[in-house]
Amino acid sequence: MSPATGGNGRPRYHLLSVRVENRAGVLARVAGLFARRGFNIFSLVVAPTQDERFSRISIVVDVESAPLRQIVDQLHKLINVVEISELDPGDAREAELLLVTVGVPRSGEPGLVELIGRFGAQVVEESPKATMIMLVGETGPLDEFEAGLGRYGILEIQRTGRIGLPTLSPAT
Amino acid sequence: MEVTGAQALIKSLEEQGVEVAFGLPGGAILPVYDPILDSSIRHIHVRHEQGAGHAAEGYADATGRPGVAIVTSGPGATNIVTPVADAYMDSVPLVVVAGQVAAGAIGTDAFQEVDTTGVTMGVTKHNYLVKDVAEIPRIVAEAFHIATTGRPGPVLIDFPKDVANQRVEWHSAGRVDLPGYSPPAEPDPEAIHRAVELIRAARRPVLYVGGGVVKSEGSRALAALVEATGMPVVTTLMARGIFPDSDPRCLGMPGMHGNYTAVTAMQRSDLLIALGARFDDRVTGKVSAFAPEALVIHVDIDPAEIGKVRRPDVAVVADCRLAIEALVEALAEGGPLEAARLAPWMGQLAEWQARFPYTYDAGDGTTIKPQFVVEQLRAATPDDAILVSGVGQHQMWASQFWRFEQPRTWINSGGLGTMGFGVPAAMGAKVGRPDRMVWAIDGDGCFQMTAQELVTMSMEHIPVKIAILNNSYLGMVRQWQHMFYEERYSSVYLSPDLPDYVGWAESMGAVGLRVTSPEEVRPAIEKANEIEDRSVVIDFRTDPAEHVYPIVPAGMSNDDIVLHPSQTEPAQ
Numbered sequence: 001m002s003p004a005t006g007g008n009g010r011p012r013y014h015l016l017s018v019r020v021e022n023r024a025g026v027l028a029r030v031a032g033l034f035a036r037r038g039f040n041i042f043s044l045v046v047a048p049t050q051d052e053r054f055s056r057i058s059i060v061v062d063v064e065s066a067p068l069r070q071i072v073d074q075l076h077k078l079i080n081v082v083e084i085s086e087l088d089p090g091d092a093r094e095a096e097l098l099l100v101t102v103g104v105p106r107s108g109e110p111g112l113v114e115l116i117g118r119f120g121a122q123v124v125e126e127s128p129k130a131t132m133i134m135l136v137g138e139t140g141p142l143d144e145f146e147a148g149l150g151r152y153g154i155l156e157i158q159r160t161g162r163i164g165l166p167t168l169s170p171a172t
Numbered sequence: 173m174e175v176t177g178a179q180a181l182i183k184s185l186e187e188q189g190v191e192v193a194f195g196l197p198g199g200a201i202l203p204v205y206d207p208i209l210d211s212s213i214r215h216i217h218v219r220h221e222q223g224a225g226h227a228a229e230g231y232a233d234a235t236g237r238p239g240v241a242i243v244t245s246g247p248g249a250t251n252i253v254t255p256v257a258d259a260y261m262d263s264v265p266l267v268v269v270a271g272q273v274a275a276g277a278i279g280t281d282a283f284q285e286v287d288t289t290g291v292t293m294g295v296t297k298h299n300y301l302v303k304d305v306a307e308i309p310r311i312v313a314e315a316f317h318i319a320t321t322g323r324p325g326p327v328l329i330d331f332p333k334d335v336a337n338q339r340v341e342w343h344s345a346g347r348v349d350l351p352g353y354s355p356p357a358e359p360d361p362e363a364i365h366r367a368v369e370l371i372r373a374a375r376r377p378v379l380y381v382g383g384g385v386v387k388s389e390g391s392r393a394l395a396a397l398v399e400a401t402g403m404p405v406v407t408t409l410m411a412r413g414i415f416p417d418s419d420p421r422c423l424g425m426p427g428m429h430g431n432y433t434a435v436t437a438m439q440r441s442d443l444l445i446a447l448g449a450r451f452d453d454r455v456t457g458k459v460s461a462f463a464p465e466a467l468v469i470h471v472d473i474d475p476a477e478i479g480k481v482r483r484p485d486v487a488v489v490a491d492c493r494l495a496i497e498a499l500v501e502a503l504a505e506g507g508p509l510e511a512a513r514l515a516p517w518m519g520q521l522a523e524w525q526a527r528f529p530y531t532y533d534a535g536d537g538t539t540i541k542p543q544f545v546v547e548q549l550r551a552a553t554p555d556d557a558i559l560v561s562g563v564g565q566h567q568m569w570a571s572q573f574w575r576f577e578q579p580r581t582w583i584n585s586g587g588l589g590t591m592g593f594g595v596p597a598a599m600g601a602k603v604g605r606p607d608r609m610v611w612a613i614d615g616d617g618c619f620q621m622t623a624q625e626l627v628t629m630s631m632e633h634i635p636v637k638i639a640i641l642n643n644s645y646l647g648m649v650r651q652w653q654h655m656f657y658e659e660r661y662s663s664v665y666l667s668p669d670l671p672d673y674v675g676w677a678e679s680m681g682a683v684g685l686r687v688t689s690p691e692e693v694r695p696a697i698e699k700a701n702e703i704e705d706r707s708v709v710i711d712f713r714t715d716p717a718e719h720v721y722p723i724v725p726a727g728m729s730n731d732d733i734v735l736h737p738s739q740t741e742p743a744q
């Protein structure tokens with residue numbers, strides 16, 4: 001994902017970390033709200049938290065479609081939504097995971113080996129014709145890595161979308 | 173004590189104080205209908221599930237208590253989606269129980285299976301699919317809590333048949349524990365302080381009062397605020413009656429079919445105090461041209477309404493009544509306001525009121541004008557009578573020409589604009605307030621959609637009075653085709669005689685009357701008012717060419733208000 005900015009120069013994509021009650025249908029409620037209000041989701045990740053009563057959803061929203069305040073206020077109206085934090089890049093640690101298959105073996109491609117090494121990526125599977133690579137990191141480096149792989153022919157790619165947590169405060 | 177899931181449901185409803193439920197049984201909800209026989213709850217057996225839903229809304233609107241409806245799965249559930257959506261738009265507290273196929277059959281396209289939880293997700297405040305019989309008391313308690321607190325709304329409980337048949341040791345619901353739900357109540361004192369400063373400084377203020385003040389039972393608080401400040405009041409379609417029309421400071425309804433003074437007062441104001449109102453497109457007209465000089469104080473219990481349409485200068489997220497009381501208190505602390513500060517403004521408003529009242533062409537004395545019927549109905553009817561309407565021209569004339577003096581005397585479908593709302597909602601209102609006279613003003617098109625509930629009313633001894641303004645057209649559509657589609661009338665003609673409304677009313681156990689000339693109007697109304705043991709339907713044959721004025725054409729600025737042709741263009 002490119003670090004796109006909106007017309008006002010502010011980031012176009014915002015990461016919301018949403019703590020929800022872990023109940024059947026809660027993802028449908030969140031997705032349905034975005035659909036019927038015309039809000040755009042760029043990416044969405046959901047998984048349980050350490051407390052089995054709750055899940056955490058990381059949503060990257062496009063604030064071109066609606067003001068962030070309105071998206072947050074509407075999300076809050078869902079009964080199963082417990083807490084919403086907007087993770088500002090300066091106050092949060094973010095990561096996403098990328099899995100990609102390129103149509104070349106690692107052995108004959110020193111450039112590929114160098115790229116993998118430089119980004120700290122991992123080869124997770126190899127065949128005579130293809131290499132599957134995993135990289136975890138922030139969105140910017142993942143974008144650069146993906147761009148660098150272009151010349152080797154990307155066969156398949158899956159990115160999780162951004163997840164995040166508030167950064168540790170100095171007192172912690 | 174061991175009970176079935178169905179018994180647990182009925183006991184839970186009883187624990188919530190439910191006295192009346194409107195419904196219609198069917199396969200998947202059969203287990204629930206058995207314990208109803210032994211319950212203190214009065215079940216009113218409607219003829220169509222849409223009727224159950226609108227009746228529950230009418231009951232809720234008339235009483236302030238939640239309305240309850242019970243339907244079966246599949247078509248029963250989909251038939252009540254319209255009233256549920258209606259209640260969602262107008263913030264009406266409803267709890268709807270819908271039968272569902274057995275939990276194990278969900279997802280198999282079983283007979284009368286619909287994904288009711290999925291279908292209603294976007295039109296309910298919340299909904300539940302009951303999976304465990306032990307959850308029933310908790311779910312019912314939560315449903316009522318959610319439906320009636322904060323911004324009220326409909327909650328649906330999707331109830332599989334096998335769960336209804338399972339046995340469980342009865343237990344009452346504990347304390348409601350919803351970690352994600354804590355509606356605001358008390359206003360922020362700092363916001364109240366800033367609001368008071370704006371109110372003190374304003375010279376052309378308008379109180380823009382919406383349905384939220386009705387929901388919060390805020391009429392006395394509002395009266396005190398008007399008394400303390402002398403500010404004029406506009407009452408939206410959802411708030412008619414919250415402030416008496418007889419008070420000279422009441423400007424009446426704003427918006428697309430509002431009167432000139434209410435519309436223009438907002439346009440020229442320097443301070444709009446929006447109380448439980450949501451800047452609906454029918455009120456604002458073209459948003460960018462709405463009240464261009466006004467600062468805005470927005471009071472609403474729903475934070476998502478703040479800034480949704482118009483960014484306020486002061487936002488107060490709180491219960492409307494509590495916020496108004498806090499404003500009154502804070503105003504009093506600052507000493508009395510100078511009474512003369514609003515004199516030029518009130519003078520201007522009075523001048524507009526005198527020049528541009530609602531008006532209509534009285535005609536030649538042979539045709540019945542629909543506005544005349546509304547005026548005569550009001551004149552023959554006590555102040556505390558409840559007026560219900562359907563949707564369309566007749567609804568606008570009812571709001572314009574009825575003089576409302578008390579809150580909760582006006583019940584209509586505002587946000588969704590649901591034709592057919594009137595007859596069943598009148599039934600619900602009468603059930604909720606049997607001590608009151610209930611009139612419905614309906615259109616001929618609306619009446620045909622839900623008239624079958626008159627059968628229910630005859631069977632259940634629920635006498636209401638229905639005035640059909642029979643102009644033989646879908647009148648509002650006809651008006652738009654006249655004004656905006658070059659008089660090309662497409663699918664709007666209905667016929668005045670088909671159906672025979674009098675014969676139809678009689679066949680449903682009601683008294684049917686027909687009125688074809690103006691001099692018969694008042695005697696027919698008086699006759700209807702004397703009949704207390706049966707419903708009455710009056711077929712008023714009204715002028716089909718009559719238009720609703722004023723009108724702000726859709727998408728236009730409120731400055732482009734089109735007045736009745738007899739009223740000259742106002743000097744600005």
